[in-house]
Amino acid sequence: MAQIELKNVQKFFGPVQVIKDMDLTINDGEFVVMLGQSGCGKTTTLRAIAGLETVTSGEIFIDGVAVHEKKAADRDIAFVFQSFSLYPHMNVYENIAFPLRAVGMSNAERDKAVKEVAEILQITALLDRRPSALAGGDMQRVAIGRALVRRPKALLMDEPIGALDAKLREEMRSEIKRLHISRGSTSVYVTHDQIEAMSLADRIVIMHDGLLQQIGAPDEVYLKPANLFVAEFVGSPVMNVADVVLAASGGQIQVRLGHGDAGFHFPAGLTNHLKETGADIALGIRPEAVSLQHDAKDGYIPVETTNIEPLGSHDIVDIKLGDISLRARTESGFVSGEGQQVWVNIDPAQAHFFDRSSGLALRGQS
Amino acid sequence: MALSVIARLEPGSRAAKRGMSDLAIRNLFIIPTITFLIVFNIFPLLYSLGYSFTDFRASTNAPAKFVGLDNYKFLLNDEFIWRNFTITAKYVIISVTGQVIVGFGMAMLLNRDIPLKGLITTLLMLPMMLSMAVVGLFWKLLYDPSFGIINYGLGLGKFEWLADPDVALYAVALTDIWMWSPFVMLLSLAGLSAVPKHLYEAAEIDRAGSFYTFTRITLPLVAPILMIAIIFRTMEAFKTFDMAYILSSQPTTELIAIRLYKMAFLEWQTGQSSAFAYIVLIMVVAITNIYVKYLNKVKER
Incomplete structure (x- = not known):
């Protein structure tokens, strides 16, 4: 040994x-x-x-x-x-x-x-x-x-x-x-x-x-x-990575993906450390942290499904958000087919931010 | 079945235009070969088997008389013939052993990354490309007691390589080793380069020393192809004639092939020499079979 x-x-x-x-x-x-x-x-x-x-x-x-x-x-x-x-x-x-x-x-x-x-x-x-x-x-x-x-x-x-x-x-x-x-x-x-x-x-x-x-x-x-x-x-299916823009909205921060106006709301504490970087920021979010709903809900963004991969224990659903595609993990049979309207949100606690140019993760103190 | 194996002729080919069928083409290639084999190999083989039971002499017009197994009995009881066999056995062992050691050694040296490897290999192969008679002639000059370069180089004075009855056979074997080691080298090289490199790495990890790796990994894996080289060289050494005949005419270098030649074409004992040739044939087949059996055993894995 x-x-x-x-x-x-x-x-x-x-x-x-x-x-x-x-x-x-x-x-x-x-x-x-x-x-x-x-x-x-x-x-x-x-x-x-x-x-x-x-x-x-x-x-x-x-x-x-x-x-x-x-x-x-x-x-x-x-x-x-x-x-x-x-x-x-x-x-x-x-x-x-x-x-x-x-x-x-x-x-x-x-x-x-x-x-x-x-x-x-x-x-x-x-x-x-x-x-x-x-x-x-x-x-x-x-x-x-x-x-x-x-x-x-x-x-x-x-x-x-x-x-x-x-x-x-x-x-x-x-x-x-x-x-x-x-x-x-x-x-x-x-x-x-x-x-x-x-x-x-x-x-x-x-x-x-x-x-x-x-x-x-x-x-x-x-x-x-x-x-x-x-x-x-690491991880399968791979993590969703998308360029994002941060915008203030009320006491919260709006994280906008895919060059659209719609964005996900993050508590300010989670994004404070991002302000100082000034670099282009990419958001990384694993499919299991992307949640889909059938009905409109506060903070959820309406999107359309583009592809379903039924894997038995769960499904991987591709959705189109602006000009990017996100993959979400849902329970099997949650979405019946392509082209359906669903509402999407992400879990801020499981989101990762990266500096686009250096590729390094940007993390707060917590 | 046999027909289906043979590829169909291209419909537009010249052969097809001339109205030749697949079968015609096949026959065109095979029949000359078969005819040649029958006329020059099979027929003499059977014809000489017939002669071996007679007292036929090709130099006279006297009709051949059937003598049964007398020729065989005489030959197997003749102590001079047995001396020829002993000499041949000694010659085969010395010569083939020498070739395997030298040839395999050269292959080991060449089986690594060295500059000009291709050129060196080609140059080393030159001896086996020469004619046996030519090799015999110039080695006779090299061995010459008064002006030969071997005595000069080794500082042996007037040492009689070919005239000394005790040394002559070794001198002939040495020439054979020089000529045919490259053959063993060539086959060994093919065998050595076929040993997967990762086995050597595994042996290194397993803390095997270089000698242990050689005897337990290299040698067993090269054995099958080395065995083929040994079979070829043994058969060839067994029937050595021209080189030995040119080099030395000592009684101690009288190999069976030379004895056979003398019996058949100097003494004109055609019937007896046919019987002799058959004895030699049976011996060579028997020895080769031992090797082949071993080879098959090695190849089983």
Whole structure:
């Protein structure tokens, strides 16, 4: 078990910088998920921690020991590859035993360790099969078994369940979580799937273009996105983002969307901090914070529905407001079809404001 | 079924305009090959099988007399023939082992990013593009005791490479290694580059040392293609004739192919040499089969 620390890490592939000023501390026993689109540098970061990739500059510490000059073999870290990377000419037992044989562990000890890991992962029955005769989920179990068997300081996983089908992914996800809790090993997990990230992580690290965007617990990342990228990347369906104009009206502030005159009323306290910025402001509002009504109500704006996505547990309804489109989450069957007149309002408490030019979130003191 | 596999002719093509059917085209390609095979391979094979049971001599007009298995009995009981077999076995083992070590070693060296890799590979392949007889002729010059460059380079004075009965076979094998290592290298290189890179990364993560990685990952994964190279080289080494015949005429370098040549065309023992050729054929097929069995076992995974 170990603490991993990255200090000012930079990585270039030729002229392309794939990791920029990476500073990150992963605590002992923590499950950290690196989330980002493909090509954002998350896998490269993970490989740099493992020692499969050198860093151009910067330092990496594992348990306070500088390892960025060391080879992967000397870092005592396990890695689960997206392609599983099982040895095709060895059976499951030999695959799991490989890291132990490589360091010359005695037969009896090795046998015990392999059997124990196989037991935990429920692959005891498969031990004498070859990888080519395994189903995807079992291959992944073997790959994880091979990583866990030597009790590494940390477990790094590069989209380990990305190649599995949806149902199996869900199953393996909870299995990985269960394993992490029972073993308490420091884990770093790379994925582009936000649901995986949200469900597994103690902390999520969101990357974009080689830059750290936000580090935080899943609910923190979801409820308090640090910038527009995080706001639009995390959450499904994506957050509504629209340029807004603020106008005073009585004791309240009117937030106008879509270049129309109609606007939503916000308590002044929530928007006070926006006055000083002077920048163009964008409003971010998640679909679940957009409420629809069938009848006119105070503060609600009349709009027309343009599209309905029935998802079973709820519907996603697109509405047209001025020249922009908003997505709202409603109970299923709330709106029967396109082109209907409904009234819309948003929950000011769940609204996010962003500086359009810098993309940073604008938050009050509260 | 067979017809449906063959692509239909383009309706507007020249062949179609000339009134040729798919079947006609197929026959046009296949019949010459089949005829050639029958006339030059199958027929002599069967005809010599017949001769192997007679005392026929191609140099006389005397009619062939059926002698049953006498030729086979005689050959298998002849200790000189067994000496030829021993020499050949020794030669095959030395030469093929040498080629695998040198060829695989070169492939390992080339299986990385080095400048001018393509050019180096091509240059290394030159020996196997030469004619066997030519290689024999100029290696005879290289080995020459008085002006050969090998003795000059190694400072061995007047060392008799080819005239020394104890060394001559090794000298011939060395020439064969020089000539055919590139072949093993070529196949090994194909095998090595087919090993997925992520397996090496996994091995590195698993803390396997370079030797352990080589024996447990690289070698088993290259084994099937290396085995094919070994099959080819063993068969070829078994029937080595021209190069060895040109290089040395020592009794210690008398490989079965040379003995066979002498028996058939110097002594004109046509019947007996046919029987000899069949014994050799059966041996080569048997040895190849052992390899193929192993190859199939390796390929199963």
